[in-house]
Amino acid sequence: MTDIPVVRVGFADYDHTRDLWNGRVTSPDVTLRCTVPDRAGEVFRRFADGEWDAAEVSLAQVTERIGAGDDSLVLLPVFLARAFRHGAIWVGAGFPEDPAELAGKRIGITNWSQTSGIFVRGLLASRYGIRLEDIRWFQGGLNTPGATARTPQRGAFDITPVPGPTLDAMLADGRLDAVISSRPPASFKGRNSPVKRLFAKWTFEEMSYVEATGIYPIMHALAVRREFLRQRPQVADALVRVFTEAKDRAVARATQVSVSMYPLPWTTSNANRTMKFLGADVWPYGVESSRPTLEEFLDYAAQQGITPRRLGVEELFAR
Template identity: 30%
Template sequence: MAKTITFACWDYDRVMPVMDGTVPVEGYEVCPILLKPADLFPRTLQRQEFDVSELSFSSYMLQTSRGTSDYIAIPVFTSRAYRHSSIYVRNDAGINDPKDLEGKKVGIPEYQMTLVVWARGMLQDEYGVDIKKMKLRRGATNYAGLKERLKLELPDDIDIEPIPEDKSTNDLLLSGEIDAIISPTPPDSFVDGHENVRELLGGIRETEKAFHTRTGAFPIMHTVVIKKSIVEENPDLAPKLFSALCKGRNIALANLKEISNGPANRLSIPWLQAELAETRRVMGDNYWWYGIERNRKELENMCRYSQEQYLSERLLTVEELFTESTLNLPDEF
């Protein structure tokens, strides 16, 4: 009889074949729970509600370094994104290149958010920014009231303050109380075309493509974790789930290719065929890769960023982040 496991995740095209039963996890019945990350992560981090869960990679590393994580990951990365496009500035703030962020007030949603950790690391590695000189102002981008999900212990020389609880960082950007924002979602002022707000890095698409060509990286944001107690009781679950999620990803990529080559636009994207062709030209046919070896450099960078930014209490190794049974599994593409 199949054992039931709860699996909480957002409705990504690459995960849904497992969630809807198109791709079974051999020997297990998946009970899908579809939640947006903002709703899901607190329930996983603070209440450990789910057997299997999508999780912020930064939050997972932080808890692992503290020895407080009830979960262990498999090398499946549900969310990945280039984040050069996630930095927005006021035109009158005197920020003409990334180095100019030093000494400026920069809004962020959370200090330990994976996007923010990666963006700071990228600014440091790619542009030589002394990230400790940024004056961080923490709060939600377009609404009020966001707080850090996890308790942090940062040194005194990190200049970070919460913004007023009734304000968003977009409000402060418009008023000139902060100079820039790093955020996974664009500030409303940018979306609305405000004349005094722009992306910091011009030519974003070409910048991000050049970054990939030079480094081979596709930044990791979220991973999939399983309760350690369940892994101990069911040692076959992790490799079987990894295999199923690889197959689900394969279906998503094949479907997207089929749709892009179809006789009519099933998706409301006018230039989908050209976009997909360019993505495959730059990144290859399997541009959403799983497994450790293909991702090792990115994983090592994230471990380094987490320690350098005073999140992880020590430098984590890649191997300790993932179940032993998945350490050598190749991507099934």
């Protein structure tokens, strides 16, 4: 009898992975030893330091590695984090609610190769005609001064490191026209803040965007170390199956009609409305169901110098 492979895996604390670490989803083909840090950033760091056989990874970072010829990780089409990012563009309180006004302006970023930023910049370029090469980019810490991160591998982008002042302070006092960040700047405190979202009704913008394009941005995916997988090739499909089952169970919980499984009102009605809008599979795994999103992301990655050439979707998931 063949021994069942044990896979040490790390991922953040999501409801759609909950049944993996609590033991409610199991497999005859694989045994999981799960570690669940509070934040995905900690998962990324610990996986990079050699911990675990498989883990949640940033889509941008693993794409950058693959583009550079590093095949040490095998990406699986298990998309642990997705998020629309129209609400991640922050501007001064007096800035017009018109993305076209960002052309040629000064925009702060925390990391050029961050997945959310790649999608936002791609959105500005593809949907609103803004030339990214004409923007003056400032790279630094959002709410605390931070060291600057990597710059693009190619492309004529004007990027200035900002090791001292925070991007939040620069936006609030007018030294920046906008900041791209999935987290709000510290100066954002509501209606009378010195900063605001560019799109006041960002949720409606996101709905229009997915309806028009079919793109549902992917932030994080699951990756396995290639050396580990080489000795246990059956692990890849087994991981996809158990992560999919856990995700499907979470969606079923969200649509329970008798009582909400979450300490929030209207979760069931919101979940059902979302399913009418996005379809029954509101959080799809698998390559084909997410191909439009993956193709668009790879376009953005090449255009923004994250990869030296435009990768194909199959290259991302090559075993």
